[in-house]
Amino acid sequence: MxxxxxxxxxxxxxxxxxxxxxxxxxxxxxxxxxxxxxxxxxxxxxxxxxxxxxxxxxxxxxxxxxxxxxxxxxxxxxxxxxxxxxxxxxxxxxxxxxxxxxxxxxxxxxxxxxxxxxxxxxxxxxxxxxxxxxxxxxxxxxxxxxxxxxxxxxxxxxxxxxxEDGAAVAAPRPVRRPPRVGMGEVEEIAAVLTSGEPAVLFLGGDAVSEDGLLMAAKIAAATGVRLMTETFPARTTRGAGLPDVARLPYPPELAIASLAGTKHLVLVGAQAPVHFFGYPGVPGHPVPEDCTVHVLSTPDESSVFALRALAAVSGPEAVPAVLERERPELPSGPLTARTMNAVIGALLPEGAIVVDEALTSGVGLHELTSGAPRHDWLSLTGGAIGDGLPMALGAAIACPDRPVIGIQADGSAMYTISALWSYAREQCDITTIICDNGSYAILEHELSRVGAAGDGERAAKLLDLGGPSLDFVALATGMGVPATRATTAEELADQLRAALAEPGPHLIDAVLRG
The missing domain is CATH 3.40.50.970 (Thiamin diphosphate (ThDP)-binding fold, Pyr/PP domains)
Known part of the structure; x- marks a missing residue:
């Protein structure tokens, strides 16, 4: 061999x-x-x-x-x-x-x-x-x-x-289970949460699984602690029957505001938050200066075990508050980021896997899908754009019986657009919605945020995707993926229904204006 x-x-x-x-x-x-x-x-x-x-x-x-x-x-x-x-x-x-x-x-x-x-x-x-x-x-x-x-x-x-020959098959090695926190740490955190001072459970890793979220909500019901997740958790289970947990916002000013007044930040499977970038005159992290950071569990430990132990200590009879099934109404009229996200929230199917690389066009997407049928959400964890289309491919092959919906920014789609060819070859059940605003909109925001904004035409040209405009319908069909273009909320709803009803890959070019 x-x-x-x-x-x-x-x-x-x-x-x-x-x-x-x-x-x-x-x-x-x-x-x-x-x-x-x-x-x-x-x-x-x-x-x-x-x-x-x-x-x-x-x-x-x-x-x-x-x-x-x-x-x-x-x-x-x-x-x-x-x-x-x-x-x-x-x-x-x-x-x-x-x-x-x-x-x-x-x-x-x-x-x-x-x-x-x-x-x-x-x-x-x-x-x-x-x-x-x-x-x-x-x-x-x-x-x-x-x-x-x-x-x-x-x-x-x-x-x-x-x-070369001379090789032989090796037996599988044992896999080490995640370590578990001790009861001493759990009791210390329970004392913090019952101190009466404002506190936040900051969740990541397996703490944002179904079991972790329900345990966290039970703790919140017993102690009044606020729940918040990392900005981009790797995989989150969401939807009706689970608690409504806010994400730490991406923009620094909003992240700082979301933690203002917090006296105790308790990390559960997450690291202490930092901004993605440094900005003039802005601290590098959103944690208030007078806030104490505690660790219930590290990303290497079992956060579900830690939350279950904390719930047993802080309020074993508490009833978690969970979301009822609720969807936004289907919008009508021009297609904007807001109406696109409302269409997705209105039509998201049971058991879907959402791969989110919407970037700036995703504002409101979390809110409008929070009460949808149960689904999983994959995020851009490291900030290196171009992960959305490939991640959807891997998710679809891992879970061939579940629909995958990729919400994909137009500029970052071009980093790995050839993933569409693999979708077609493998006949993956992936519906890709391109957020087509014709620009690197996230960089436009960053240009002003770092204090470098100006009226220069040459600078603006580096952030604009026009001249020529990208034709995502042609790109997709050229790689074997059926594609349509939507310019109104009604068209997007009709095309999304049709794509979800038919197995295999589909792409919808959602042309966002305004």
């Missing part, structure tokens, strides 16, 4: 049976070995950033790692932005990167690079397989490391280690 065969079989035996790939010459023996291990599903993407983003979306929904297959250092570099998002979202992912054969590396070939250094910027675990006899054990260790630490594990695979 050669190294590639042993590697793939080991991955499958450890539960990693989907690989998002953009291979090159150094990975050809891995490609050939796929015929020997039919249990591994290989999904071709046309750009490495789609492969890494799809693996991120898959793992968030499946709860276990997917693999990627990337070509040397340049291929890894093309995938780094979405590996950054996966790192910030604490996504378990096994990243297989091919390398030159061991004898060829010393020749400094044109594609030679420092793969280990590149991988280290986004990985919690990096290893290079040195012989065919090592590769299966290395693969088993990679899966266990990714699952145990909820991070990217990168395995570097020299070409000759793939093609």
């Amino acid at each position: 050669n190294g590639a065969q042993a590697l793939i079989r080991t991955l499958v035996d450890a539960g990693v049976d989907v690989c998002f790939a953009n291979p090159g010459t150094s990975e050809m023996h891995f490609v050939a070995a796929l015929d020997d291990v039919p249990e591994m599903r290989a999904v071709l993407t046309l750009f490495e950033g789609v492969a890494t983003g799809a693996a991120d979306g898959y793992a968030r929904m499946a709860g276990r790692p997917a693999a990627t297959l990337l070509h040397l250092g340049p291929g890894l570099a093309n995938g780094l932005a979405n590996l950054h998002n996966a790192r910030r979202g604490r996504t378990p992912l096994v990243n297989v990167v091919g390398d030159h054969s061991r004898s060829h590396k010393r020749l400094d070939a044109p594609l030679e690079s420092d793969i280990d250094a590149l991988a280290g910027t986004v990985s919690g675990w990096v290893r290079r397989s040195l012989t065919p006899a090592d590769v299966a054990a290395d693969a088993a260790d990679a899966v266990a490391a990714a699952a145990s630490t909820r991070s990217t594990a990168t395995l570097i695979l020299p070409a000759d280690v793939s093609w």
Whole structure:
């Protein structure tokens, strides 16, 4: 058995049976070995950033790692932005990167690079397989490391280690369960919450799962503590029957206002909040100076366990306040960001997976979908745009029986637009709504926020997507995805109903004006 065969079989035996790939010459023996291990599903993407983003979306929904297959250092570099998002979202992912054969590396070939250094910027675990006899054990260790630490594990695979014989399949390694907080910490937090001073439970990680949210709402009912989530949690369960929990706003001035007066900020599966960027005259974080930050559970610990223990101490008989099913009325007239989001809230189906990269066009989207039927929500965790389309691909492959709806900004869609081709090839049930406002609107806001705004035409041209305008209908149909264009709320509603009623991928170009 050669190294590639042993590697793939080991991955499958450890539960990693989907690989998002953009291979090159150094990975050809891995490609050939796929015929020997039919249990591994290989999904071709046309750009490495789609492969890494799809693996991120898959793992968030499946709860276990997917693999990627990337070509040397340049291929890894093309995938780094979405590996950054996966790192910030604490996504378990096994990243297989091919390398030159061991004898060829010393020749400094044109594609030679420092793969280990590149991988280290986004990985919690990096290893290079040195012989065919090592590769299966290395693969088993990679899966266990990714699952145990909820991070990217990168395995570097020299070409000759793939093609040489002498390898054998390795057994799966045990996965470490998240540690649990002690009762001493729980009792300290319970005392803080019953002190009478204004407090916020700041939720992230598994604290925003169904169980975590219901426990948090029970604590809020017993103590009066406010609930708030990270701005962009990796995966949140939302909808009727769950509490209405506000997100920390993205704009610094709104984030600061949302925490004003808070005396105790209790972190539950989340890190202390900071603004995405530094701004002139603005503090780097929204936490008030006289607020004490407490830790109930770290992102590495079981926040559901911590919340359940805290609920048992602070108010075991408390009844959580939850949302009744409620939808906005279908709007009519011109299509704006607000009416687009109301249409989505009115028509969101039961069990949907919403992939949110709406950016500026998403203002109000959370509010208008809060009482919708139960659904999951995936966010742009690391701020590296271009994750939405790939994440939807991975989510759809992880959950083929659930509709996926991608709410996608137009500028960031172009980073990874080739994901649409993979949608069509795999016949994924994904409806993509392009928020087509013809600009990098988020950068227009940032230009003024950092104090650099002016009336210069040259500056404005760098933020405008016109001249020529992007034709998303043509782009989608050219890659095999049926597409329509909506310019009114009524048209969007009709087209969204039709897309949700028919299996397979669809794209709606929602032209937003005003």
